[in-house]
Amino acid sequence: MSSAQSQDAAQQQRAALIADALAGLSAPRKTLPCKWLYDAEGCRLFEEITRLPEYYPTRTEIRILTEQAGSIAEAVGPGRAVVEFGPGDGAKAALLLDGLTAPAAYVPVDIAPEWLEGAANRIALAQPGLPVLPVVADFTLPFALPRRLGTAPRLGFFPGSTIGNFEPESAIAFLRRARGTLGAGARMLLGADLVKAQAVLEAAYDDAAGVTAAFDLNLLHRLNREAGADFDLGGFRHRAVWNAALERVEMHLVAERAQAVRLGGRVIHFDAGETIHTESSHKYRPERLAALAAAAGWRISRHWTDPEALFSVWLLEG
Ligand code: AVJ
Numbered sequence: 402m403s404s405a406q407s408q409d410a411a412q413q414q415r416a417a418l419i420a421d422a423l424a425g426l427s428a429p430r431k432t433l434p435c436k437w438l439y440d441a442e443g444c445r446l447f448e449e450i451t452r453l454p455e456y457y458p459t460r461t462e463i464r465i466l467t468e469q470a471g472s473i474a475e476a477v478g479p480g481r482a483v484v485e486f487g488p489g490d491g492a493k494a495a496l497l498l499d500g501l502t503a504p505a506a507y508v509p510v511d512i513a514p515e516w517l518e519g520a521a522n523r524i525a526l527a528q529p530g531l532p533v534l535p536v537v538a539d540f541t542l543p544f545a546l547p548r549r550l551g552t553a554p555r556l557g558f559f560p561g562s563t564i565g566n567f568e569p570e571s572a573i574a575f576l577r578r579a580r581g582t583l584g585a586g587a588r589m590l591l592g593a594d595l596v597k598a599q600a601v602l603e604a605a606y607d608d609a610a611g612v613t614a615a616f617d618l619n620l621l622h623r624l625n626r627e628a629g630a631d632f633d634l635g636g637f638r639h640r641a642v643w644n645a646a647l648e649r650v651e652m653h654l655v656a657e658r659a660q661a662v663r664l665g666g667r668v669i670h671f672d673a674g675e676t677i678h679t680e681s682s683h684k685y686r687p688e689r690l691a692a693l694a695a696a697a698g699w700r701i702s703r704h705w706t707d708p709e710a711l712f713s714v715w716l717l718e719g
Contacts, residue, residue: 470500491520576697
């Protein structure tokens, strides 16, 4: 990208942030889309979260991918092109590709070109000779795979329980569209966090060191920085709650007292105790995950879990 183009992109991004913030903060139950949590500082804090003692998902999924590598490779079969939705630093793809038999290509898909570059470089180093074909796209919207990919059968890869950030209807829509994008005979390897004790879930999203709180509050920092808002960061605190009815952990920023905040030429009022819902992380029971996959036209071929059944990895077939 030229610097004029990237300035343009930054401006568009700022306009979208302000529009989302005005819409979300004018609603009767205030909310902000969780994608805005992930600016450079948010990504750095999320990295730190993945290493916290309370945050079990990342290390548990890596354990499953490592310990079950042989079984996963056998179930996936040889010669597949791996299409990863949101590759992060590419560490999980590196693990997966290392175990697979004769993978045909690696296609990381992400909206952020800087993320793609890191993942693509990592895989290019780890798998010399493997075609690496990054795609810059928002994978929640329709996108096309590169023509150069050819006709090798595809394996979608969607680890990290990122699927948990979607409302169930959006998760179904995503899985259905992914089936279309990946094409005939495709398979999909999906990481999903499991329902478990409330205390374990809430601690994972409200750690003792306060890293998740900083991650959540960074959203207000970002609104101050990029949307010209004037949030008093001392006036809000982070809360993580297990919503048993909807089987999800919700992150909220709670207004500690009544206050008014300026944003985008408007004034937003908060009552004491009022919250901004900033993220949902849905947890699954195996039967619900199977129903979700079925509603999107996939069927479950196999699944793997850790000895404590904290996390699960699923192989779906078209
Ligand atoms: C990256 C979306 C999977 O929901 O567990 C971690 C994000 N938020 N702690 C999750 C997150 C707060 C994470 N995902």
